[in-house]
Amino acid sequence: MSVGDYIRNSQIWKSVFRHPAPTDRRNRVVVMLTNFFLHLHPVSIKQQGIALSYTWCMGGITFFLFLVEALTGVLLMFYYRPTLEWAFYDIQALRDVQTLGIMREIHRWGAHAMVITVWLHMYRVFLTGSYKPPREFNWVIGVLLLVLTLLLSFTGYLLPWDQLAIWAITVGSNMARAHPFLGGEGPGFQLLNMGGYDLITNASDAKFMLLGGRFVGEATLNRFYILHCVAIPVVVSGLIAIHFWRVRKDGGISQPL
Amino acid sequence: MNPHPDLTSGVLHGLGWYYLILFVMNLLWTVRSFKVDGEFKKSTPILGGMPVATVWAVLTSILLMLSAAHFTGGSSPEKFMIRLPEWFKNPVDAYFANPVIYFAGSVGLYWAMIRFREWWVQDTVAYTMLQLSLIFMGLSLSDYDFRQIVGKPDNVPIVAMLFIVSFLTWIYFKRAVDNDNRIAQGRPLFEQENNEKVLVWPDLVYIELICMVVLTAVLVFWGIALEAPLEEPASSVKTPNPSKAPWYFLGLQEMLVYFDPWLAGVVLPGIILGGLIAVPYIDFNKGGNGYYSFKERSFAISTFLFGFFPLWIALIVLGTFLRGPNWNFYGIYELWDVHKVVAANNVNLSEFFWNSPLFSWMYGGLPKGDSFMGSPTLTLLLRESPGILLTLGYFALLPPLLGLTVLRKYFVKMGILRFLVFSNLALWMAVLPIKMLLRWAFSLKYIVGIPEWFFNI
Ligand code: HEM
Numbered sequence: 071m072s073v074g075d076y077i078r079n080s081q082i083w084k085s086v087f088r089h090p091a092p093t094d095r096r097n098r099v100v101v102m103l104t105n106f107f108l109h110l111h112p113v114s115i116k117q118q119g120i121a122l123s124y125t126w127c128m129g130g131i132t133f134f135l136f137l138v139e140a141l142t143g144v145l146l147m148f149y150y151r152p153t154l155e156w157a158f159y160d161i162q163a164l165r166d167v168q169t170l171g172i173m174r175e176i177h178r179w180g181a182h183a184m185v186i187t188v189w190l191h192m193y194r195v196f197l198t199g200s201y202k203p204p205r206e207f208n209w210v211i212g213v214l215l216l217v218l219t220l221l222l223s224f225t226g227y228l229l230p231w232d233q234l235a236i237w238a239i240t241v242g243s244n245m246a247r248a249h250p251f252l253g254g255e256g257p258g259f260q261l262l263n264m265g266g267y268d269l270i271t272n273a274s275d276a277k278f279m280l281l282g283g284r285f286v287g288e289a290t291l292n293r294f295y296i297l298h299c300v301a302i303p304v305v306v307s308g309l310i311a312i313h314f315w316r317v318r319k320d321g322g323i324s325q326p327l
Numbered sequence: 328m329n330p331h332p333d334l335t336s337g338v339l340h341g342l343g344w345y346y347l348i349l350f351v352m353n354l355l356w357t358v359r360s361f362k363v364d365g366e367f368k369k370s371t372p373i374l375g376g377m378p379v380a381t382v383w384a385v386l387t388s389i390l391l392m393l394s395a396a397h398f399t400g401g402s403s404p405e406k407f408m409i410r411l412p413e414w415f416k417n418p419v420d421a422y423f424a425n426p427v428i429y430f431a432g433s434v435g436l437y438w439a440m441i442r443f444r445e446w447w448v449q450d451t452v453a454y455t456m457l458q459l460s461l462i463f464m465g466l467s468l469s470d471y472d473f474r475q476i477v478g479k480p481d482n483v484p485i486v487a488m489l490f491i492v493s494f495l496t497w498i499y500f501k502r503a504v505d506n507d508n509r510i511a512q513g514r515p516l517f518e519q520e521n522n523e524k525v526l527v528w529p530d531l532v533y534i535e536l537i538c539m540v541v542l543t544a545v546l547v548f549w550g551i552a553l554e555a556p557l558e559e560p561a562s563s564v565k566t567p568n569p570s571k572a573p574w575y576f577l578g579l580q581e582m583l584v585y586f587d588p589w590l591a592g593v594v595l596p597g598i599i600l601g602g603l604i605a606v607p608y609i610d611f612n613k614g615g616n617g618y619y620s621f622k623e624r625s626f627a628i629s630t631f632l633f634g635f636f637p638l639w640i641a642l643i644v645l646g647t648f649l650r651g652p653n654w655n656f657y658g659i660y661e662l663w664d665v666h667k668v669v670a671a672n673n674v675n676l677s678e679f680f681w682n683s684p685l686f687s688w689m690y691g692g693l694p695k696g697d698s699f700m701g702s703p704t705l706t707l708l709l710r711e712s713p714g715i716l717l718t719l720g721y722f723a724l725l726p727p728l729l730g731l732t733v734l735r736k737y738f739v740k741m742g743i744l745r746f747l748v749f750s751n752l753a754l755w756m757a758v759l760p761i762k763m764l765l766r767w768a769f770s771l772k773y774i775v776g777i778p779e780w781f782f783n784i
Contacts, residue, residue, distance in 0.1 A: 126498075165555070172547070175553070179549045190495060198617060198618060201607040216603075220576075223575065242573070242576060250589055253589070324617035
């Protein structure tokens with residue numbers, strides 16, 4: 071008996087994998103049904119649904135990049151402290167000193183790549199008309215995922231706390247100040263007042279809520295850190311789960327009738 | 328410091344590798360051409376009986392020589408000869424340093440992409456365009472200012488994205504043209520052929536595995552090759568010029584040139600998202616579901632492509648590569664000179680209106696203070712009434728008007744609610760190009776300008 075067979079017949083192996091090696095047709099079916107990770111997929115699938123020239127694999131790549139970001143992001147969180155005192159220098163140390171500093175590069179380039187692939191995925195879905203019935207709602211979930219992906223990227227942009235970061239966020243969050251009714255410099259904010267006192271001022275408007283202050287400062291860093299590392303990823307994970315579930319329930323990848 | 332430091336040996340070596348890669352690419356292509364285009368049979372008359380592959384062979388050898396020249400020229404870069412001449416760069420800058428021509432050009436490209444789709448989906452045509460753009464990139468990289476902006480680590484993904492998007496768009500049109508022909512001839516669609524059921528293990532799981540390995544390799548390589556940017560520590564007193572939002576929001580930042588933040592930063596993004604969400608509910612066309620096609624959904628596809636290319640990708644490219652200090656427009660080979668002055672003398676619609684001969688004679692110019700019925704508010708409204716009426720008419724009158732005339736077909740099929748949503752979204756989409764045109768043609772600043780209420784359109 072070879073070593074491989076010995077391992078595969080051991081009690082330990084069998085306790086982990088509930089099926090023999092997927093070498094024949096029966097076990098290739100069984101593996102899909104009994105493995106937690108694989109049960110995301112159906113057992114069999116139409117050829118066009120997995121053709122690279124049809125799906126461009128962009129949804130899958132986006133998902134993979136999301137996982138890469140989660141993994142490298144957790145590793146970065148072990149080093150990085152979101153305070154005015156340390157944020158910049160922790161990132162600098164990641165670049166110059168830390169052994170696994172390349173995690174920061176992978177995290178940043180992965181984030182850029184994810185923004186691009188999520189656009190391309192949407193582009194493909196549109197061009198193949200895959201948003202048409204019965205997949206309308208999955209398109210809607212997709213649009214939410216698109217927004218959240220951009221927000222993930224945007225909130226992460228601030229964390230290195232360098233010149234690039236705070237000014238990009240300043241430019242971006244100035245928009246909140248101009249929110250109609252809810253921004254301190256937006257049209258109609260004067261209408262929201264009580265007894266002559268404005269309810270919306272630059273200390274209570276949408277920008278203030280986003281930044282936790284009038285300017286990009288320590289409170290902003292804290293807010294963006296929580297949004298970036300906890301709040302948005304949790305929501306995105308949930309939506310991705312629903313997205314995948316819907317792909318299957320809506321009849322798998324779209325194809326001509 | 329010399330504002331245009333010259334080529335360095337590092338750059339020359341980099342370009343040497345660049346041309347070496349192009350050489351390998353074209354070597355393979357020459358072989359392919361020899362096999363596919365035929366040796367001597369299918370030759371074109373221009374080539375006088377020579378195989379098409381000859382052209383590629385010549386290009387291939389030129390690229391090899393270019394590569395060798397760059398590798399050997401590295402020792403004395405200041406004497407290196409192969410670079411873009413000024414007589415080429417100056418007109419290109421004069422051309423690019425102009426938002427009007429840039430936008431018109433991107434719309435023209437968009438139109439040509441659709442109009443000539445059957446021509447450019449051919450392998451040789453597409454490959455030629457790819458090579459031309461790569462060689463253009465290579466030559467341009469010999470320019471200092473071009474390198475500064477294109478070579479910035481954060482901008483590299485955008486350049487990559489341009490190539491990837493072009494490639495995927497090519498795939499789309501190739502498949503769509505093919506399917507359109509199949510439908511016209513009554514043959515089954517491409518997606519209907521070879522569409523047997525296969526087992527997910529192994530057919531899909533191995534694709535996924537290979538995909539993950541390749542992507543990991545790409546990310547690690549990318550991470551080693553390019554260091555993530557880290558500038559000086561944040562300082563709330565030193566404002567960088569220009570201050571740019573992250574690159575994927577530069578399309579929105581570009582809209583700030585034409586609209587106030589409440590529109591460019593809040594309302595328009597909201598409309599974009601709302602519009603995207605509404606897409607499946609307003610597209611009543613049942614055709615083209617689950618396969619690539621153009622003719623069956625030409626309206627939907629053209630609209631989407633218009634939003635995606637001229638109004639999104641092109642504006643991101645503009646914001647990233649062509650907007651410099653003070654948000655002025657700079658050519659791709661132009662130095663980002665902080666002191667560049669661009670005259671901006673924009674006028675509001677109300678000024679046009681009330682200062683026109685007729686109304687300045689009737690009313691005596693712009694209504695001011697509380698000159699109208701003793702009320703400042705009413706005076707403001709009167710002053711801005713032309714713009715307010717125009718805007719209201721645009722959003723309230725145009726949809727029913729269109730529905731009864733040009734778009735009657737859609738109106739009938741969609742029903743009233745769906746049609747109103749659709750036509751308003753379409754009108755919103757046109758808002759940016761309209762405002763751009765008005766700005767360029769008449770230096771128009773605001774259609775409705777009530778800075779007192781932060782309400783400017
Ligand atoms: C985090 C972002 C996203 C992830 C991870 C994701 C993932 C996926 C995956 C893996 C698929 C299977 C087919 C494929 O790979 O193409 C899929 C399908 C789909 N996605 Fe997404 N997606 C995301 C965002 C979006 C967006 C932005 C849209 C559209 C606005 C969208 C709409 C759809 C639709 C309609 C399908 C079904 C397509 C079909 O049946 O052909 N998704 N998604």
